[in-house]
Amino acid sequence: MQPNKIKIKNYQLNSNLMLAPMAGITDTVLRSIVRSMDKDCLLVTEMLSSEALVNNPNAKILESNENESPLAFQLSGHKPHIMAKAAKIIENKADFIDINMGCPVKKVVCGGDGSALMKTPQLASDIVKAIKDHVNKPVTVKFRLGWTLDTKNFVEFGKLMEESGADAITLHARTRSQMYADKADWAEISKLVNEVKIPIYANGDITNIKNAIECLNLSKANGLAIGRGALGNPFLFKQLEHYFNTGEILPEQSLKEKIETLKEHLNCEIAHRGEENGIKFFRKFYPYYIKGIRGGGAYRGKLVTEDNYNNIINLLDEIIENEQKILHIHSAN
Ligand SMILES: Cc1cc2nc3c(=O)[nH]c(=O)nc-3n(C[C@H](O)[C@H](O)[C@H](O)COP(=O)(O)O)c2cc1C
Structure with a gap:
């Protein structure tokens, strides 16, 4: 089984995998370790506060090395003009600019950032448009199924992001109120896959080849974004790439x-x-x-x-x- 490699706007990737952004985890070091296992997957930085970035454009957290490409820099924030300014600062380092619309953490959503943007879709749309107007890099967005199980709006939200100019989506198949509880609902992702033309990375609970295949089948997504599954096991990226390219399953690492x-x-x-x-x-x-x-x-x-x-x-x-x-x-x- 070999899913078609993902193309984001004009950027042809040679992989269907993404290292999902994780604050305090996916620094340049871990990204480079994953890169040593998988030369092609898309790497994503930790979330970078747009306000902090504008105030300190040389922060250590921005460090990356050229081997990391293809690399997305992820921004958080809720002010379109600040997000655009921050995007401009990192434009030359980034292959893609990713916007965080999924973080559930209280202090992030209280300020209107992260998954709070799913409650203000017009603002989320303005952010995408502002960044697209200011930088010449593909813009991707990452969000959840919605704020609560009763107010899931990921299909309309995803369509709006596409109309606003987003070039790809990562969808974490949980709502904000679920935080990290329950199992990610991969089948839900297919509803958005049916409605948009831009590529979608399915995300949530992918930890091995078996459940990666199950997730692809249920979600019909174009790719897989792996976060916690890479912790202590960056080899998973090598295993998955090898499986997609050859159909063979490499043995686990000793x-x-x-x-x-x-x-x-x-x-x-x-x-x-x-x-x-x-x-x-x-x-x-x-x-x-x-x-x-x-x-x-x-x-x-x-x-x-x-x-x-x-x-x-x-x-x-x-x-x-x-x-x-x-x-x-x-x-x-
Ligand atoms: C410690 C930690 C930090 C995270 N930081 C971010 C972040 O900075 N930006 C973001 O979009 N998602 C962040 N996430 C969410 C992950 O990208 C991912 O959506 C989530 O963990 C579900 O995927 P997984 O089951 O493969 O880990 C974080 C998750 C964890 C566990």
């Missing part, structure tokens, strides 16, 4: 390979943020990388409190050694 990826991720965060900050920042990732291993809880507890780099590496090596000893005992029996 624990040793996973830990090697973890170490690379950690080392690059340290290079990016300095040793102390890099080690602290990285703590959120350990549980994902070592999920499911024997004695994982105890190691997790040690890793997330350890400040010393060499001790961290020793703990990681111990995890690999223990696993190899257990495998050896099993194979001897």
Whole structure:
């Protein structure tokens, strides 16, 4: 099964996959790790506040490297002229400008940003138009099914975004009131797919090849945006690309390979943020990388409190050694 590769406006991508934006997660380091697994997928930055960006156009969060292309920069905000100004600042770094219309977090929606824009569709439309008028890059939008289950408006909203000039959509198949609860309703996405011509990336709960295929079948979407499924398992992108291109399923990574990826991720965060900050920042990732291993809880507890780099590496090596000893005992029996 090989879905047609996605074209966003005049930009022909060689992939159907997107790394979904995640604040505090999809920094230049994680994006580069995913890029090393998948040379073609669309990467998206964390959400960047348009107001903050206009006030500080050289913020560290804007860092990216050229290997990341195709890369979308995601903006949040609700003032069309500020969003347009912010888009202009990042125009030369970005292949696409993505607009956040899906973030459910209270402090974001209270200001009228994120998924609050689904309650002010005219304003959302004005934002798309303002950005399109100011920059010469394809503009994409990311939103949810609606504000609540009773007020789902994603079909009308998506049609309006297309009419306003949006060149692609990422649809997270939950409402704002669901936050991250319940299961993403992939079949709902097909209703919008039937109504618009621009490509749609289905999003929510895609974590392996089996459910990626199920999501494509149910949603009829052109592509898949993967967020949490990439945490601790950026290899999923390689597996999926390989499957779409050949029909073969690559075996899961061994624990040793996973830990090697973890170490690379950690080392690059340290290079990016300095040793102390890099080690602290990285703590959120350990549980994902070592999920499911024997004695994982105890190691997790040690890793997330350890400040010393060499001790961290020793703990990681111990995890690999223990696993190899257990495998050896099993194979001897
Ligand atoms: C920690 C975290 C941060 C997120 N930050 C953003 C963000 O900055 N912009 C955005 O559009 N969505 C953000 N999301 C939502 C994801 O892009 C995605 O829509 C959601 O997690 C569902 O997809 P998944 O099940 O593949 O993770 C975030 C999600 C998480 C878990």
